[in-house]
Amino acid sequence: MRESGAGTLDTHEHHAERGFWRTYVFSTDHKMIGKQYLSLGLFWAVVGGLLAHVMRWQLAWPDTAVPGWGEVGPETYNVLVTMHGTIMVFFVAMPILLGAFGNFLIPLMIGARDMAFPRLNMLSVWVFALASLVLLVSFFVPGGAASAGWTGYPPLSAKVEYTGVNWGLNLWILAHALEFAAFLMGGVNYLTTAIALRVPGMTFFRLPLVIWQQLTATTLFLLSVGPLIAGAVMLLLDRIIGTHFYAAEGGGDPLLWQHLFWFFGHPEVYVILLPAVGLVLDVLPVFARKPIFGYRWIIYSTIAAGGLSFIVWAHHMFVSGMDPRLAMPFSITTILISVPFAYIMFAMIATLYKGSIRFDTPMLWALGFIAMFIVGGLTGIFNGSAPADIYISDTYFVVAHFHYTLFSSVVFGGFAGFYFWFPKMFGRLLSEPLGKIHFWLTLVFFNVTFFPLHNIGLAGMMRRIANPLEYEYLVPHQWINVVATVGAILLLASQIPFVVNVVWSLLAGKTAPKNPWEANTLEWTAPSPPPPLNWGATLPVVYRGAYEYSLPDMAEDWLPQDRALAARSR
Amino acid sequence: MAISAEAPAIPGILPGKVGVWWFLASEIMLFGGLIASFIVFRLGSGGWHGEAAHLSVPIAAVNTLVLLTSSLTMVQAFATAERGDQRGPRTYLALTILLGLAFLGIKAYEYTSEILAGFTPGTGIFWSFYYTMTGLHALHVLAGAVVNSILLGAGRLRNPHRLELAGLYWHFVDVVWIFLFPLLYLA
Numbered sequence: 001m002r003e004s005g006a007g008t009l010d011t012h013e014h015h016a017e018r019g020f021w022r023t024y025v026f027s028t029d030h031k032m033i034g035k036q037y038l039s040l041g042l043f044w045a046v047v048g049g050l051l052a053h054v055m056r057w058q059l060a061w062p063d064t065a066v067p068g069w070g071e072v073g074p075e076t077y078n079v080l081v082t083m084h085g086t087i088m089v090f091f092v093a094m095p096i097l098l099g100a101f102g103n104f105l106i107p108l109m110i111g112a113r114d115m116a117f118p119r120l121n122m123l124s125v126w127v128f129a130l131a132s133l134v135l136l137v138s139f140f141v142p143g144g145a146a147s148a149g150w151t152g153y154p155p156l157s158a159k160v161e162y163t164g165v166n167w168g169l170n171l172w173i174l175a176h177a178l179e180f181a182a183f184l185m186g187g188v189n190y191l192t193t194a195i196a197l198r199v200p201g202m203t204f205f206r207l208p209l210v211i212w213q214q215l216t217a218t219t220l221f222l223l224s225v226g227p228l229i230a231g232a233v234m235l236l237l238d239r240i241i242g243t244h245f246y247a248a249e250g251g252g253d254p255l256l257w258q259h260l261f262w263f264f265g266h267p268e269v270y271v272i273l274l275p276a277v278g279l280v281l282d283v284l285p286v287f288a289r290k291p292i293f294g295y296r297w298i299i300y301s302t303i304a305a306g307g308l309s310f311i312v313w314a315h316h317m318f319v320s321g322m323d324p325r326l327a328m329p330f331s332i333t334t335i336l337i338s339v340p341f342a343y344i345m346f347a348m349i350a351t352l353y354k355g356s357i358r359f360d361t362p363m364l365w366a367l368g369f370i371a372m373f374i375v376g377g378l379t380g381i382f383n384g385s386a387p388a389d390i391y392i393s394d395t396y397f398v399v400a401h402f403h404y405t406l407f408s409s410v411v412f413g414g415f416a417g418f419y420f421w422f423p424k425m426f427g428r429l430l431s432e433p434l435g436k437i438h439f440w441l442t443l444v445f446f447n448v449t450f451f452p453l454h455n456i457g458l459a460g461m462m463r464r465i466a467n468p469l470e471y472e473y474l475v476p477h478q479w480i481n482v483v484a485t486v487g488a489i490l491l492l493a494s495q496i497p498f499v500v501n502v503v504w505s506l507l508a509g510k511t512a513p514k515n516p517w518e519a520n521t522l523e524w525t526a527p528s529p530p531p532p533l534n535w536g537a538t539l540p541v542v543y544r545g546a547y548e549y550s551l552p553d554m555a556e557d558w559l560p561q562d563r564a565l566a567a568r569s570r
Numbered sequence: 571m572a573i574s575a576e577a578p579a580i581p582g583i584l585p586g587k588v589g590v591w592w593f594l595a596s597e598i599m600l601f602g603g604l605i606a607s608f609i610v611f612r613l614g615s616g617g618w619h620g621e622a623a624h625l626s627v628p629i630a631a632v633n634t635l636v637l638l639t640s641s642l643t644m645v646q647a648f649a650t651a652e653r654g655d656q657r658g659p660r661t662y663l664a665l666t667i668l669l670g671l672a673f674l675g676i677k678a679y680e681y682t683s684e685i686l687a688g689f690t691p692g693t694g695i696f697w698s699f700y701y702t703m704t705g706l707h708a709l710h711v712l713a714g715a716v717v718n719s720i721l722l723g724a725g726r727l728r729n730p731h732r733l734e735l736a737g738l739y740w741h742f743v744d745v746v747w748i749f750l751f752p753l754l755y756l757a
Contacts, residue, residue, distance in 0.1 A: 116585040188592045196585040222596040227603025234607075234702060243691045243698035245607075251615065251695030256607055263603070 028118035029532050030103045035425065036125045037099030040132055041092050048087035053488060055080045060478075060485035062467040075164070077466035078147035083139075085150025086172065089272070090179050091132060093410045097275040098183065098221075099128065101417055102190055102214045104425060108523035109208050111199030111540055113533040116192040124185035131178035138171035146172035149464065151261055154246035154254045158238045173236050180225050187218040199522075201542030205296065206561070208521050208546040210417075212299050213278025216306045217271045224267035224310065231260030258320055262313035270309045272406060274302060276413025277344060280366045282546075283416045284348055286519045287363035288355030289557050291547040293347045301340035301347075308337040318386045319393045327386035334384035338377065345374060356550070356557070360517070361435030365416035368443050369408050376404030379454065394464075397457030403450045411442065415498075422505070423512030427529040430509065434501040441494035448487030456480040520560045521546050590735050594742050597710075601746050604706070608699050608753060621696035622755065624689060626680060630755045633676045634747065637711075640669035641744045644718075644737045651730040659727040663718055666740065670715040677708055700754055707750055710743045 027033065057064075058072040058080075065071050072080070103121065107114055115121045139145045145168040148157035152172070160166045194207070194215055234245040235257065244250025246257050285292045292298070314322060314330040348370050357363065379401040382388045392398060415438075422430050459477045461468055468474040468481060515524040522542070526534050540562035548559040559565075579585050612618055643665040650658025681701075691701040717736050727733065 116579075117589060184593070184596055187596075188589045191592050192585050192589040195588050196579045196583045198580060222592060223599050226596055226599025226601070227606070229600050230603035230607070230706075233706065234698075237691065237698070237702060241691050243702065244695050245698055245702075250692070250698070251611075252698070253611070256610075260603055260607065 028122045030107050030115050033121050033125045034100045034104030037095040041095035044087050044091040048084050048092055051080050051084040056485040056488045060482045062469050074466040079145050081464050082146050082149050093272040096414055106190055106193055109211055109521050110202055111522050112197035115189045117189050120185050121189050124182045127178050128182035131175045134171050135175035138168045141167040144168050154257050158246045173232050187222045190218045199539050206545045209281040210278030213274040216302050217274040220267040220306050221271045224264045227260045228264035231257055258317050262316045266313045267309045273409045276409035279413050279417035280369045283362045283366040283420050284351045285547045286517050287358045288352050289549045290355040293350035298344055298347050301343045305337055305340040315384050318389045331386045362416050362420035364439045365412050369412035372408035394462055395457040396453040396461045399463055400450050400453035423516050424523055424528050427512050428505045428509035429512050430505045431501050434497045438497040445487050445491035445494050449484050449491050452480045452484050518558045520558055525562055586735050590738050604703055618696050625755050627755050629680050633673055634751050636669050636673045637744050637747050640666050641741055644740045648730055648733045648737050651733050663722050667715050667718050670711050703750055707746055714740045714743050
């Protein structure tokens with residue numbers, strides 16, 4: 001990317017000069033890196049989704065052969081549980097919501113030609129690819145893949161004898177380490193780019209909210225992952241050279257891992273949630289044709305929630321055997337965190353109030369996110385309060401809760417962003433009817449799959465059990481498991497319109513105009529798809545915030561950030 | 571007019587410096603997690619005085635001095651480069667690398683004598699922490715020495731900006747040791 005002073009204005013020609021490898025594989029272009037993250041994330045979504053379906057089959061019809069897989073024993077089931085969680089959180093949610101959208105949107109929305117450190121950015125995606133390879137290899141080493149749960153609690157994870165998994169778990173730790181390194185590089189890049197490379201006029205309080213959410217998420221990640229890396233080093237040393245960090249017999253304490261893990265783990269769920277909230281916040285005003293409600297207070301709420309997320313971690317540990325006196329303060333901080341999030345949800349709904357709503361596909365997904373996330377947010381209050389949580393801890397109620405929050409973030413939030421920015425990313429329009437079919441089917445079968453899990457959780461079904469029929473009291477509730485599994489199979493089938501839509505659009509879709517949604521932010525001033533370095537000779541200049549829709553005394557109901565107004569009418 | 575990926579940064583902000591500070595913030599949390607875990611265990615158990623007494627305070631004190639001196643030479647490399655000095659940065663950077671390597675050498679000698687005396691990472695929780703914390707720190711010293719060697723090899727030392735960035739990292743590694751020395755050896 002570093003070119004001599006005699007660079008050419010014809011970026012397209014320049015683009016062609018770089019050849020296949022430099023354009024598609026070893027690219028330093030933030031847009032290509034975003035697409036690489038997107039591809040890797042979608043690949044892992046398929047793997048993680050298939051693992052989930054093997055699990056669901058086993059739960060509905062225990063110990064029958066799963067089509068295309070065979071019988072699932074309890075050991076295999078542990079692997080499925082572990083790897084499904086690991087893959088979905090670290091190899092699907094993060095690369096898609098942070099890696100893909102962060103890389104693609106940050107420079108385009110702040111008016112930068114690329115990231116602050118383009119080569120570091122390329123290294124980031126390649127280290128992530130290496131992490132993916134390591135995780136993939138871990139399925140095929142002797143002893144199989146990690147099976148100590150996605151949280152990897154010791155003592156289960158600390159000794160080979162307990163799970164029978166040796167290299168699978170070591171590689172699991174290594175894959176995490178590489179993944180964290182990749183996102184640390186990405187995070188440093190995101191923050192530096194947004195601090196140093198904004199175009200003239202783009203003040204912090206004119207940034208689109210998705211950028212604020214990305215930056216807050218990145219900051220949370222940078223500041224929370226250190227203790228987990230320290231914890232992972234200790235776990236690896238316990239396994240390999242026989243230290244005693246987590247072994248009570250050597251003076252260590254298994255609870256140490258839970259503290260370090262969840263010190264990271266709770267901010268991590270906001271690392272996933274916030275970018276999704278950002279995508280939705282940027283979609284809503286465009287399709288409601290109204291300014292966002294309470295722009296600054298959304299930012300303050302986001303930062304407050306981010307700050308609070310560092311002091312709530314022990315709500316994951318109410319039944320762990322930690323000092324019970326800690327339960328009350330952590331319940332209080334946990335329930336406090338619903339205040340800023342309730343504000344953000346309120347602002348989303350208030351943005352819709354009296355808007356001229358256009359129900360295009362991105363808007364449907366955004367509305368779906370609001371509805372589904374509120375369900376997950378409300379069940380979170382039960383989990384966060386220690387007396388209730390002691391009853392529902394480690395049951396399917398918790399499973400339902402975190403699927404309503406994480407699935408709504410990654411799938412509903414992610415698809416809102418995907419359908420919205422697809423024309424900018426690939427220069428083609430998607431089919432609206434197919435997109436709407438995709439949305440409605442996903443919404444219905446998502447609820448068929450996950451809502452019953454609340455009920456079976458309250459009936460006492462524990463997480464991570466391989467065969468519910470072994471427990472007499474669960475036998476009468478087995479029909480709920482069957483419903484959830486049928487829902488899950490149909491949920492997977494509901495993604496067919498999406499695949500058809502994308503393939504058809506890429507091959508034969510209509511060419512996208514510069515600004516198909518009549519949106520205000522800077523990325524819509526660049527061609528679709530933007531060339532390398534994003535704009536021609538001159539960068540846009542920013543005159544106002546990102547959400548000036550339906551202004552009085554204007555012929556159009558939108559006013560782009562870069563349009564200079566000669567004189568404002570009184 | 572040429573368009574270049576070297577986007578015009580906002581005047582007064584050096585992207586490299588912003589990046590290094592964010593990186594250091596995450597590093598602080600890495601060592602912070604280790605140190606916090608150590609302190610919690612230290613407060614919770616009584617027998618640690620005895621274990622820590624097997625460490626050699628004089629050797630570690632000498633090592634502290636070596637590392638602090640290396641920070642001084644690192645600053646000197648930057649200061650001479652800012653003055654436009656030709657030879658100063660090279661000399662001081664080379665000295666910094668040598669002092670860093672001396673620190674690692676002394677640390678290796680210390681490890682050897684401890685292991686020969688029978689204190690391995692598996693001996694007990696104190697030793698698990700001791701080897702992990704000092705080992706992770708030593709890796710950071712090594713990484714700093716590698717960064718400094720690359721700068722020295724690239725020979726573009728008249729630009730003080732790069733020296734400043736490498737210096738930020740080097741001083742951070744130094745400060746970590748300032749925490750580790752009293753925690754492990756003296757407390």
